[in-house]
Amino acid sequence: MHYYYAHKITDDVAILSESEVQHITKSMRMHDGDEIWVLDGKGSKMRCRLQVKGKKEVVAWIQERIVEPVNQVRLHLAIAPTKNPGRLEWLVEKVTELGVGQITFLNTGRSERTKINLDRIRKIAISALKQSGNSYLPVISDVTSLDHFFRLISLPVHRFIAHCQSDNLPLLTKILTADEEAVVMIGPEGDFTTNEIAEATLAGFRPISLGKLRLRTETAGIFVTSMVAILNKF
Numbered sequence: 001m002h003y004y005y006a007h008k009i010t011d012d013v014a015i016l017s018e019s020e021v022q023h024i025t026k027s028m029r030m031h032d033g034d035e036i037w038v039l040d041g042k043g044s045k046m047r048c049r050l051q052v053k054g055k056k057e058v059v060a061w062i063q064e065r066i067v068e069p070v071n072q073v074r075l076h077l078a079i080a081p082t083k084n085p086g087r088l089e090w091l092v093e094k095v096t097e098l099g100v101g102q103i104t105f106l107n108t109g110r111s112e113r114t115k116i117n118l119d120r121i122r123k124i125a126i127s128a129l130k131q132s133g134n135s136y137l138p139v140i141s142d143v144t145s146l147d148h149f150f151r152l153i154s155l156p157v158h159r160f161i162a163h164c165q166s167d168n169l170p171l172l173t174k175i176l177t178a179d180e181e182a183v184v185m186i187g188p189e190g191d192f193t194t195n196e197i198a199e200a201t202l203a204g205f206r207p208i209s210l211g212k213l214r215l216r217t218e219t220a221g222i223f224v225t226s227m228v229a230i231l232n233k234f
Contacts, residue, residue, distance in 0.1 A: 002028075003130040006038045006046070006060070014038045014048050014060040021058045024050070036060065041129060041137030043068050068135035074101030075228045076156065076183035078149060079221045081105045083112035083189075089124050091218040095138070095225040096128035101181075102139040106149060110190035118142050146196060150203040158182040161205040162220060163192050169209035172224065178232050184208075186220045 004024070006014035016024070016038070024030050031052055038046045038060060044067050048060035077100050082088045092103065107114050122140055129137050158180050160172060176182060185192075185205060192200070197207065210220055 001037055001133070003045075003133055004036055004038045004060075005126050005130055006040050009040055009044075009046075009062075012062045014040070014046055014062055016058060016060055018056070021056060024058055025052060025055045035063070038062075039129060039133070039135065039137075041126070041135075043070065043135050045133075045135055071099070071101070071136065074156075074181050075099075075225055076102040076104065076181075077186070077221055077225060078104045078106055078183055079186040080108050080111045080188035080217060081113040081116050081143060082217050085113075085117070087216075087218045088113075088116065089121065091221050092121055092124050092140070093128045094222045096125045096134070097132040098222070098225045098229045099132075099134055099136075100138050100225050101136070102141070104141040104149060105143045106185065106187075107143050107145050108188055108196060109193045110188045112188055114143055116143055146199065150199065155183050156181040159203070159205040160208045161185040161192065161197060161200040162208050162210050162224070163187060163197055164209075164214060165191060165194060165197060166207065169207050172208045172210060173227060173231075175206070175208070176228070176231065182228070184224050186217060186224065189217055 004016060004020050006016055008015040030050055032050060034050045036048050036050060038048050044065050046062045047064040049063050051059040051061060077095060095103065105116060125138060125140060160182065162184060185200060201207065210223060215223060
């Protein structure tokens with residue numbers, strides 16, 4: 001099943017973007033009366049009937065709406081952006097497909113990138129949402145400092161920071177159980193500094209290991225998201 005994305009819902013109409021309209025009329029060559037499934041990224045899957053008024057104007061009338069309950073097991077992935085934008089975009093695509101709830105990009109002492117194209121990142125997340133059929137689009141925040149991140153009141157109780165600075169750290173798989181909302185911090189290629197780890201610990205983050213292998217930043221992010229998804233049988 002192919003999904004489309006509606007950035008706004010008005011009464012009984014799903015408002016589609018210009019790019020979605022072009023895809024419907026030019027690529028898919030759909031006509032009046034055809035049905036499509038639309039996601040709003042906020043929990044709704046909608047069966048819509050098309051009213052095609054031209055190549056640039058399509059009305060998607062909502063015929064049926066299925067509302068998925070809010071998933072309380074939401075992973076907040078806090079991760080340093082990769083130097084290579086392609087790897088960053090790949091990360092966002094894959095963790096969105098796997099059901100990550102929120103992504104915050106961190107500006108750390110060893111970060112290789114301090115600015116991102118947030119509009120493009122969100123478009124990639126929308127594309128991944130349509131690919132996977134997830135009902136909820138992750139909340140994606142721009143690059144933020146660690147000080148600001150630690151002060152966020154929305155951070156869940158279960159907080160972890162993955163790093164390679166110490167031996168014998170507990171594995172995330174050994175301490176995270178099903179049905180728990182959690183936030184996991186992933187550092188840049190050079191890892192977090194000793195001071196950053198200490199600050200995170202004071203902010204209630206428990207140091208953890210992701211295993212014996214040293215993973216690239218984007219690999220670690222996907223690994224953690226996959227782990228949480230498997231743990232909760234998504």
